Amino acid sequence: MLTEYLSGQIEKLAQRDDLPLHRKLYEALRRAILDGKLASGHRLPASRELAHDLQLSRNTVVAALNQLNVEGLLTSHVGRGTYVSDRPAQKAARRQPPPVSQDTKLSKRGQRILTNFSAEQLEIYPFTSGIVDFSAFPIALWRRLQHKHWRMAYPDMLDYSYSGGHAPLRNAVASYLRVFRNMSIDKEQVIITSGTQQSLELCAQILADLDDTVWIEDPAYWGAVKAFMATGLRLHPVAVDGQGLAPQSLSGAPSPRLIYVTPSHQYPTGVVMSLARRQEILAIARKHKAWVLEDDYDSEFRFSGPSIEAMAALDTDQRVLYMGSFSKVLYPGLKLGYLVVPRGLAAPLKQAHYDLNRPGQIPLQAALAEFIEMGHFSTALRDARHSYAERRRCLLEALKPCLGALAHISGADQGLHLCVNLPVAVDDKGLAQRIGAMGLTVRALSAYCVERKDLRGIVIGYGYAPLAEIQRYGPILAKAISAALARLA
Numbered sequence: 001m002l003t004e005y006l007s008g009q010i011e012k013l014a015q016r017d018d019l020p021l022h023r024k025l026y027e028a029l030r031r032a033i034l035d036g037k038l039a040s041g042h043r044l045p046a047s048r049e050l051a052h053d054l055q056l057s058r059n060t061v062v063a064a065l066n067q068l069n070v071e072g073l074l075t076s077h078v079g080r081g082t083y084v085s086d087r088p089a090q091k092a093a094r095r096q097p098p099p100v101s102q103d104t105k106l107s108k109r110g111q112r113i114l115t116n117f118s119a120e121q122l123e124i125y126p127f128t129s130g131i132v133d134f135s136a137f138p139i140a141l142w143r144r145l146q147h148k149h150w151r152m153a154y155p156d157m158l159d160y161s162y163s164g165g166h167a168p169l170r171n172a173v174a175s176y177l178r179v180f181r182n183m184s185i186d187k188e189q190v191i192i193t194s195g196t197q198q199s200l201e202l203c204a205q206i207l208a209d210l211d212d213t214v215w216i217e218d219p220a221y222w223g224a225v226k227a228f229m230a231t232g233l234r235l236h237p238v239a240v241d242g243q244g245l246a247p248q249s250l251s252g253a254p255s256p257r258l259i260y261v262t263p264s265h266q267y268p269t270g271v272v273m274s275l276a277r278r279q280e281i282l283a284i285a286r287k288h289k290a291w292v293l294e295d296d297y298d299s300e301f302r303f304s305g306p307s308i309e310a311m312a313a314l315d316t317d318q319r320v321l322y323m324g325s326f327s328k329v330l331y332p333g334l335k336l337g338y339l340v341v342p343r344g345l346a347a348p349l350k351q352a353h354y355d356l357n358r359p360g361q362i363p364l365q366a367a368l369a370e371f372i373e374m375g376h377f378s379t380a381l382r383d384a385r386h387s388y389a390e391r392r393r394c395l396l397e398a399l400k401p402c403l404g405a406l407a408h409i410s411g412a413d414q415g416l417h418l419c420v421n422l423p424v425a426v427d428d429k430g431l432a433q434r435i436g437a438m439g440l441t442v443r444a445l446s447a448y449c450v451e452r453k454d455l456r457g458i459v460i461g462y463g464y465a466p467l468a469e470i471q472r473y474g475p476i477l478a479k480a481i482s483a484a485l486a487r488l489a
């Protein structure tokens with residue numbers, strides 16, 4: 001019954017070439033819920049089953065279900081299935097979070113975090129940057145490893161974990177970084193965290209005082225901006241140019257305590273920091289006795305050009321703290337990453353991590369350590385590189401018609417997103433909205449700017465959309481960008 005109804009609704013949207021399939025399924029399910037055809041508490045078939053019955057890919061079904069989950073119309077419980085939420089109509093009416101008003105009980109800091117530079121609602125559509133292909137994760141193997149480590153979990157493994165994380169995982173991370181990032185480190189310098197967000201907060205809490213200055217890139221990764229706001233630091237935005245964060249423009253700038261950079265693939269422009277600039281920043285850090293926070297979030301995916309050394313590998317003064325994450329190669333909900341610290345900081349930062357975060361999660365870390373040791377991580381990485389390289393090639397091909405004197409791409413050599421840079425006269429937020437109305441999420445470059453007013457562009461991810469969707473919707477993106485440029489004439 002449900003299958004027939006959904007197929008019929010999707011059929012009705014057949015003319016809407018601009019809507020991707022997952023969006024059509026989303027619309028059909030949303031209608032069914034709001035019209036009461038699917039009542040509160042109704043259990044939906046599993047995504048695999050639904051995909052089979054509707055003859056859609058599982059990715060398509062998962063994308064539609066995820067969006068309805070985010071909007072509160074569905075509720076998923078691991079192992080128990082997906083249900084229509086209680087009173088979904090009211091929830092739908094509240095889809096947008098209410099604006100943060102001045103008379104709330106939030107602290108000034110809380111209001112600042114929520115209103116400034118706001119992170120958008122999670123939208124898992126083709127071209128959303130920062131989202132990877134979850135469907136590629138070897139879930140059955142992972143389940144087996146997790147079961148095994150839960151079965152073996154001796155009481156110590158259920159404690160908070162004092163030593164910076166499970167030793168075999170720290171060892172595996174250190175080996176990986178010695179080989180792939182040329183870093184001379186040992187496992188005692190590695191601290192397992194719940195991802196880069198936590199690594200950033202830990203560094204800000206322990207290495208800087210309230211009102212100390214952190215230099216950040218402009219445009220910037222909003223996650224880092226929020227971590228620094230939350231820890232009471234003063235943000236000093238530094239413009240990024242074609243070589244990365246550009247300190248030469250900083251005569252009279254406040255002395256930094258921390259310098260946050262994404263040198264391998266600046267987020268969001270994708271610019272690679274030149275060697276000269278890396279050395280310049282290390283020299284500034286030395287002069288000001290500042291710490292460099294190197295966020296190496298997607299260096300696993302390098303598609304062309306020479307490989308780039310981590311700043312941590314160039315650092316002779318023990319000034320760089322290096323952050324990596326398993327969010328991109330595996331999946332973000334795993335919530336595991338690592339912080340590699342200079343030897344002299346290892347003991348205090350492990351202690352602080354224990355005191356502030358009570359990390360725990362050792363059985364999970366043990367499963368991941370075995371996943372890496374048995375070579376599954378390398379396999380997952382190799383497959384992901386191959387698959388993302390194809391998607392990137394296809395996206396670049398599709399974007400060709402809109403490129404030229406007015407539009408150029410940056411950041412396509414690495415990572416899972418690229419940026420189409422546009423003239424300052426283009427309303428990039430309006431353009432992103434028009435593209436969004438077609439069910440294709442992209443982000444405006446100006447939305448990442450902290451102070452700058454001179455940047456316009458569209459940030460496009462190719463990690464999530466399957467190749468077929470990139471082939472199909474890439475030209476639509478290019479057309480929308482060309483139309484925005486034509487308006488300038």
Ligand SMILES: Cc1ncc(COP(=O)(O)O)c(C=O)c1O
Binds near residue numbers: 198336337
């Ligand atoms: C610039 C940047 N750093 C780090 C991360 C990963 O953060 P986490 O490990 O907290 O998931 C992301 C994810 O999108 C990112 O874009």
